[in-house]
Amino acid sequence: MTTSVRIVGTGLIGTSLGIALTRAGYAVVLADPSPTAVALARDLGAGSVADQADPAPDVVVVAAPPDVAGAVVADELTAWPDAVVTDVASVKVAVLEDVRRRGADLTRYAGSHPMAGRERSGAVAARGDLFDGRAWVVVPNDQSSDAAIAAVKDIAIAAGGTVSTMSPAEHDAAVAVVSHVPQLASSLVAGRLRDLTDPAVALSGQGIRDVTRVAASDPQLWTQILAGNAAAVREVLAHVHTELTEVIGALDVLADGDGVGAREVLARIVAQGNAGHARIPGKHGAAPTAYSVVVVLVPDQPGELARLLHDVGDAGVNLEDLHLEHGMGQPFGLAEISVLPAVAERLGEELSTRGWRLHG
Amino acid sequence: MTTSVRIVGTGLIGTSLGIALTRAGYAVVLADPSPTAVALARDLGAGSVADQADPAPDVVVVAAPPDVAGAVVADELTAWPDAVVTDVASVKVAVLEDVRRRGADLTRYAGSHPMAGRERSGAVAARGDLFDGRAWVVVPNDQSSDAAIAAVKDIAIAAGGTVSTMSPAEHDAAVAVVSHVPQLASSLVAGRLRDLTDPAVALSGQGIRDVTRVAASDPQLWTQILAGNAAAVREVLAHVHTELTEVIGALDVLADGDGVGAREVLARIVAQGNAGHARIPGKHGAAPTAYSVVVVLVPDQPGELARLLHDVGDAGVNLEDLHLEHGMGQPFGLAEISVLPAVAERLGEELSTRGWRLHG
Structure with a gap:
């Protein structure tokens, strides 16, 4: 009755998932290229260290970095011919295409993306409740079997996630807008602070503090994420770039005198921001609420x-x-x-x- | 001994200042083109309604919208030949140049910018403690007398502000970076949410909520602010535009394959954001603190x-x-x-x- 789960990669996400699934009654085995990392995960209660005597797993969760996730998923699909395999990378099209290119059995693969934990890192920060109440997107491909999708949803629910389902392209387009482009905008705005004098920086109020909070994120991780979702992020940024060019044009006109229509551009951009901001749901997931x-x-x-x-x-x-x-x-x-x-x-x-x- | 202050414009800022200065023992008279607005301010305890029998004021505070502040300052300098005049507009070069163009006596003028209250509006929202602990920048011009600067600082301190001094150009360059560009970035990012499906918007986490909080701001007010600081905002946005173009170029390369150097661009932009973000002071105004x-x-x-x-x-x-x-x-x-x-x-x-x- 107990489902056996093999977790490959014992960083923050893999270790946290192991703790959560062990608590939920799953039999978890852990694998990682680093013997130290896997031993630490075991000591934290994430499961037992994988061994050749282990029975074949029912489900394999690949919790490797985004740029190697596809290769590891393909290897696991080949190594365990009866197992369902998922991964937890925060980009989904690139991982799927990598798995497909390697000729692995896509019927037993369905990707996923638990939206948790990105701002902290390392197995020592792992917690069994990392996924509690966080969005967990299950991302089937065009060949995923119903059984594979169900098995991945089961893992997500057992870990405490709030599950939704999207196609790889839908997922990547969504996170480009709600996560990757905000990160870049925050970084670009924060970067401008480098040139200011101390008295000028001292005028920083709550607005810029909010806008730049995520600018403190890890450059290496974000390079992987942005590179892995390059096409979708580029498409959203192209719109931002067009509007920014328009804003600069309007400011050019206004700085040199008083141009007809220039103010309309500024008002429209701020009003569009009002409309977009109003779409963010209230905390209970109900319709957007103005508090x-x-x-x-x-x-x-x-x-x-x-x-x-x-x-x-x-x-x-x-x-x-x-x-x-x-x-x-x-x-x-x-x-x-x-x-x-x-x-x-x-x-x-x-x-x-x-x-x-x-x-x- | 009591200083007499005339406040022209009884919106949120003017009315709040009237309440604060009245409480601090100043004799405040109030003027506004709208008889209703000025009566409301009086009823809120901001001072008495200006009358022809009033003695000449020691200090005039112009709390009119940014696009008319210069004209009103010039009128007040002419009407009260012994008074010091200041304004509270959130842009300073444009107001000064307007006053200068009108040939008014710049020795008795020093601008100011209390950084408070912008996200709420209307006299009914006025509070005497609106400026408590907020930055209040006093902005002398090249001709301001020491007495004029001292009188404006005195008002700012009496209202509870934390006073600093900058030139008009320094002020406008600073707020372009710490306030105006973050506002535009927030609006541009939030505007992209308009195109998403509901399930995609539902993936919004704390990151985009923080980045887009100020995107709820008033388009009309922000059009005035941005138009009034067009040159300084344009200069900062030009840097952002250049970097954004570079990011899109890197993503183009990465989406089509694997280009040498493309990842370096992404890592550098995020790392620059780290460096800029680290410059924002901790809450006590001390050196930046990592909590x-x-x-x-x-x-x-x-x-x-x-x-x-x-x-x-x-x-x-x-x-x-x-x-x-x-x-x-x-x-x-x-x-x-x-x-x-x-x-x-x-x-x-x-x-x-x-x-x-x-x-x-």
Whole structure:
């Protein structure tokens, strides 16, 4: 009854998956080119080290870096002629084409992409709950058998993921827009900060902090991801490039005088951003929700934020999102509390009554 | 002894400033083309409505929209031949050049830019603490008298701002990088979401949410800001455009095969982003600080986050930043608690002891 799973590659994702599946009752064996890495994964509770005496696995999960995933998937399909094989690379067309080019049996292969853990790395950071509530996209190819797809979904669900299904091209086009292009935009904007004086950088507010947070990501990993999804990222960037050229043209005209139509370009780009931003779903996966924001001054001392959120909870209001903004050199910060619009006014009153200072 | 201040324009910034200065003991009179707006500001405690019987003001603050600020500054300099005049527009070269072109007395003018309140609007949103702890840049011109500069700084400090001084060109170049270009990048990235299917948008994670948060900003206001700083924004965007062209070239090569040097371009852009991001100061205005992040699973129920932050406070640890990430359709979220690296390990242990589940 217990499904046996072989995990190839014991980095953050592979090790975390091993821990999760072991806890869920699967029999997990682990393989990695590095004996140290695989021993560490075993010690973390991710499964046992693969051995020649092991029975053939029911499912193989390839958790190798994106640029070698295709080769490893093909090898595993050949080595285990009855097993279903999946991989967890964050790009899917390139991996599939690599497997196809190697002539492996595509009926037993279905890719997947658990959208978790990318900003941290290394097996030591592994956790069995890494996938809890994260999107896990199962990505069948044109030949995947129903049984293979079902087996991969089963693994994703057992690991705690929220499963959806897409074709390889759909997946790569989606992550180009929601992940890869935002990363590049963030990197390009952050890169401009290098040229500023210290007093100029000191004007950085919450806006640029948010825009550039992911600019701290690992260049080597992102080079692999972007290279692996080059065609889809290029297509999205071509639109961005066209619009950016248009913006620069409008600014040229405005810098030199006052051109008819130049302001329309700027207003349209910002309005298109409004429309796109409004499509991002609310936290419960329901239709996009515009939350109301209640802003509160919070003294910068241990416990004060807790006291505020305790009072929010006491008011019976569920917090949908929270942003902190710190003043430079000031003894307090601003807490922006997002709540459903229907309760915002009441929350403001309740907090005022309890002595909190509301803000802007 | 009481300084008399005349505020022209009673929107969010003008009204908030009136409230702050009135509280600080200044005698404030209010003017606005709209009798309704000025009456509302008066009722909110921002000062008295300007009257012909008023004595001449010591300082005039022009809080008009960026595209008319220069004209209003020039009018006020002429109307009050002994007063110091400032404005609060978020662009400074264009306003100064407008004032200069009108032949007004530049010795009594020094611009300013309180970096607050832009994402909300309207006098009804005014608060006397709007400027508390926010950067307030005082922007003298080449003719500003020492007395004029001192008077404007005095107003900024009285309103609660954290004051720095820059030339108009320095100011505009700085905000182009830290505010205007991030806004455009955010809008351009968010605009791409319009073309996606719902399942594709549903893959949006915390990265794109952060990058596109400011994409919800007002197109009309941003058109004025960008048009008013066209030359400086264009210069920064030209660099971004060049690098974006280079990235697209590299992706072209990678999509068609495997080109020498293409990966280097991608790695360099991401690494430059690392370097730029690292320059953003920590919250206390000290040298840039890399915080350690402790990630905790928080049940999605009123009071749970408060209980967590209460436990953080109990552990004697000061929270430097907090990000919430919500799983789609899951009964909990992830709280990413940023703390000084020296206390991260102890905090993790304390929270585990108290029954919290730490995460990846």
